[in-house]
Amino acid sequence: MKKVNGEAIIQAFERFSPKSLAFDGDKIGLQIGTLSKPVANVMITLDVNEQIVDEAVEKGAELIISHHPLIFKPLEHVRTDSSYGRAVQKLLKHDIALYTAHTNLDNAKGGVNDLMAEALGLQQTDIFVPAGEDPLKKLIVFVPEEDADQVREALGEAGAGHIGDYSHCSFNAKGTGAFKPGDSSNPHIGKQGEMEFVNEVKVETVYPHSIEKTVLNAMKKAHPYEEVAYDVYDLAMDGEVYGLGRIGYLPAEESLERFCERVKNAFDISSVRAVGDLTAGVKKVAVLGGDGNKYAMKALHKGADVYVTGDIYYHVAHDAMNEGLKMVDPGHHTEKIMKKAVADRLNTMIKEKQAGTNVFVSEADEDPFQFV
Incomplete structure (x- = not known):
């Protein structure tokens, strides 16, 4: 192959x-x-x-x-x-x-922090430290009717048209495209210097700005025309928020000691460092892969019972203990x-x-x- x-x-x-x-x-x-x-x-x-x-x-x-x-x-x-x-x-x-x-x-959605939250069995998860928003864009492209399916498929495979649990979403309207190929052109349809009228489909779809280059490249590669007619618009709709860490809930409250065992099993490690009363209950969990020291107080302010992150500093642990925030350090390598x-x-x-x-x-x- x-x-x-x-x-x-x-x-x-x-x-x-x-x-x-x-x-x-x-x-x-x-x-x-x-x-x-x-x-x-x-x-x-x-x-x-x-x-x-x-x-x-x-x-x-x-x-x-x-x-x-x-x-x-x-x-x-x-x-x-x-x-x-x-x-x-x-x-x-x-x-x-x-x-x-x-x-x-x-x-990224489905990236390191989602994977860690999933491994811990967290439910109702949300982004712990929002970093920005991936704005939505709309693409409108005009395609000959016989080529519309391949362009729609290419756009969907590139990540456009994903709305909730649905993929390859688009709106389609038929019309007539008109053009006159120039002397140096190599037209897919028509002849140089002659006006041409073609049955076309206007395909509309949406995509996050972060994958714009991939989407446009896929569209142009799948499109039969030498010069592709398309428009791109910014949308007023909110895009998907992205950021570091995740915060969510365990299926049921458990002791910090039992939670430490959960962490070890989730990340296939033999030991962790823990801060707090091992008999105290935990249910709301914040997790951030790598070194998340500077977000310890954010975990407290967001109501987390326990914060899971790597490379915890002595003074950060001391402050967390004084404020009643439990912490578990499974190491940076859990990534x-x-x-x-x-x-x-x-x-x-x-x-x-x-x-x-x-x-x-x-x-x-x-x-x-x-x-x-």
Whole structure:
């Protein structure tokens, strides 16, 4: 089967984790290599280091998609007598592209924080720290009747026309398109210099601004005309709010001690750090992947009984204890939950195209901590 081009893989990935959801200044996107090549194997990983790159080389990966950036600060040098420098060298030597999705994958619907909330069994979840709104846009495109189905399908597959639990939504009206091809044109219908009248369909659909490039590219690729006639409008309707963390409820109240066991089981870890009375009950839970120290008091103000996040500082824990907020620290590494979810989604998209590209998760142990 034909391999999928690297650019097409990332376009599929960005349908559920668009770059526009990332915070300003975040180091995301293509960091090393090129996407302009066929890709047989894609490896999904939380972190990138020399060990991870060695695994990618061994397993024949031509593209790595990571959550944490390898290049976060401006490079002053790439010294191959350091592990960091060797990782960069090996990526370049073996022509392995590295693409990173950091806070955009945190903020995305179905991203890191939704996955963590789901693993904990939270119900009635909402965004914990709203970061912005993804405004809605309307696309109107005029298509010959016989080509309308393929354009509608392409738009739906690109993510346009999703309203609630419905996909591929559009409004369609028939009419007559008129045009005169110029001397240098190569018309799909009609002849140069002659007026042409065509039975066309006006297709209207909506999409979030974050995927505009993907939607418009899909529309143009599926459209038969050399020059596509289309309009794009801003809508007054509210777009979907995105942001960090999730806050929701357990099915029933349970002790903090029992909740700690829930956290360990959810994230496949052996231990956690806990703040608060282990016999006290918890029901409303805030969770934020990675380092969420600065949002501890926000969890308290939002009425959370317990706040789950990584890398909790001593003084943050002390303040939370004094204010009555319980906390559970399962470590930063719990964000590894994104690996299987991203691989599964990409594999599904690729199989729908009947392509021969395989997406798999890194098996290397990325957690730098051991408990002794």
